[in-house]
Amino acid sequence: MAAEIGTGPSGKLHRRAVVRALLRDRGRLLVIGGLGAPAWDITDAGDAPENLPLWGGMGGAAMMGLGLALAQPSRPVLVVTGDGEMLMGVGALATIAVQRPANLSVVVLDNEHYGETGMQETHTRHGVDLAGMARAAGIPDSRLVTRAEEVQALREALHAGAGPLFAQVKVDEQSLPLVLPPREGAILQARFREAVLGPKAHLQ
Amino acid sequence: MLRPDEGGRMSSEQPGDATAWPDQIYDLLKEHGIRQVALVPDAGHARLIRRCLADNAMRVVPLTTEEEGIAMLFGAWLGGEKGVLLMQSSGVGNCINMLSVAIAHRTPCPMIVTMRGEFGEFNPFQVPMGQATPAVLEAMGTLVRRADRPEDVAPTVDATLRLAFNTYRPTATLIGQRVIGAKTFGK
Ligand SMILES: Cc1ncc(C[n+]2csc(CCOP(=O)(O)OP(=O)(O)O)c2C)c(N)n1
Ligand SMILES: [Mg+2]
Numbered sequence: 001m002a003a004e005i006g007t008g009p010s011g012k013l014h015r016r017a018v019v020r021a022l023l024r025d026r027g028r029l030l031v032i033g034g035l036g037a038p039a040w041d042i043t044d045a046g047d048a049p050e051n052l053p054l055w056g057g058m059g060g061a062a063m064m065g066l067g068l069a070l071a072q073p074s075r076p077v078l079v080v081t082g083d084g085e086m087l088m089g090v091g092a093l094a095t096i097a098v099q100r101p102a103n104l105s106v107v108v109l110d111n112e113h114y115g116e117t118g119m120q121e122t123h124t125r126h127g128v129d130l131a132g133m134a135r136a137a138g139i140p141d142s143r144l145v146t147r148a149e150e151v152q153a154l155r156e157a158l159h160a161g162a163g164p165l166f167a168q169v170k171v172d173e174q175s176l177p178l179v180l181p182p183r184e185g186a187i188l189q190a191r192f193r194e195a196v197l198g199p200k201a202h203l204q
Numbered sequence: 205m206l207r208p209d210e211g212g213r214m215s216s217e218q219p220g221d222a223t224a225w226p227d228q229i230y231d232l233l234k235e236h237g238i239r240q241v242a243l244v245p246d247a248g249h250a251r252l253i254r255r256c257l258a259d260n261a262m263r264v265v266p267l268t269t270e271e272e273g274i275a276m277l278f279g280a281w282l283g284g285e286k287g288v289l290l291m292q293s294s295g296v297g298n299c300i301n302m303l304s305v306a307i308a309h310r311t312p313c314p315m316i317v318t319m320r321g322e323f324g325e326f327n328p329f330q331v332p333m334g335q336a337t338p339a340v341l342e343a344m345g346t347l348v349r350r351a352d353r354p355e356d357v358a359p360t361v362d363a364t365l366r367l368a369f370n371t372y373r374p375t376a377t378l379i380g381q382r383v384i385g386a387k388t389f390g391k
Binding site: 091 | 239240263265266267268269271272273274275276277278279280281282283284285287301302304305308309310311369
């Protein structure tokens with residue numbers, strides 16, 4: 001299984017292979033995708049009502065995961081986002097650590113660049129250690145992931161409910177073809193809520 | 205009558221009027237089934253925050269910056285829970301871009317804002333954002349209502365919660381500094 005998770009030209013993990021592996025046999029997993037490439041990555045793995053791909057709100061993805069995880073404590077919640085997006089709202093790691101949601105995982109696809117805006121370097125390019133920051137904030141299970149076997153272990157962990165969990169996954173920086181999800185926010189929100197709450201979602 | 209409260213402010217309101225509104229807000233949060241309370245503290249919200257912290261049916265989430273609260277309320281609504289964001293007027297400035305998330309998705313996003321920088325303010329740094337607060341919120345599509353007398357707070361907050369959850373949008377009650385009392389720093 002781990003052998004299926006390939007690498008890009010740099011030899012680092014291929015971001016879409018990572019996301020496909022994390023979402024395989026996803027069960028009751030709810031997924032929020034940070035704006036830009038991470039939103040395309042979760043869509044590439046298969047658009048689904050239980051996905052909330054973001055088109056904005058840069059810096060907010062992890063906190064959206066927290067609100068969702070608190071509202072749905074019996075379901076695993078995964079936030080897949082970029083290094084730039086995480087850095088913009090990095091205080092959320094402290095807020096999440098204090099709340100300790102067991103069902104929340106935040107996975108940063110760290111290509112060390114702002115991919116969506118033309119590949120400018122982010123702070124992680126210069127050694128900023130996001131997993132270390134998450135650990136220091138008080139998320140004990142904070143991992144740096146660089147190998148396929150670790151991705152498989154991460155997939156098991158985000159279903160285990162022993163979170164909060166943070167992972168910084170070093171991925172190849174190559175830009176990939178766009179795989180666009182719907183971009184009408186009202187539809188994205190309504191289909192997600194209906195998938196989680198049933199038809200009564202619309203009568204709340 | 206002048207009387208210091210827990211925020212070191214001087215209030216000229218009658219004790220009954222001046223202290224009832226935070227408890228009334230708490231009662232409204234219960235009535236509307238609010239489960240997640242996101243906040244960056246303000247002295248004007250101190251009593252309400254204490255009430256929420258004492259309630260096991262409410263999850264109080266202190267934030268590092270107010271925009272986290274806008275994002276969190278969106279996540280809460282995705283999962284079927286109602287939330288509210290408590291902050292002072294300067295915090296509104298930290299929320300601006302994140303409000304686009306509530307607008308684009310049509311997310312109920314009620315905010316209860318204690319005003320600074322407007323009525324008897326002592327701190328010059330509170331004035332710019334305090335003065336800009338209603339304009340900034342409205343520019344980002346938020347329905348804004350003000351309460352400038354203690355007896356107006358509860359009906360205004362009630363309307364703000366109803367507008368948010370019945371019509372799917374960000375809404376705000378601004379509680380005037382005259383209601384809260386100006387912080388005097390001992391002067
Ligand atoms: C508040 C805000 N600032 C800047 C942007 C522009 N922007 C959109 S995506 C992006 C880069 C995201 O980088 P990252 O999260 O690392 O994702 P990547 O594309 O590298 O996977 C930026 C800067 C924005 N949309 N919102
Ligand atoms: Mg990046």
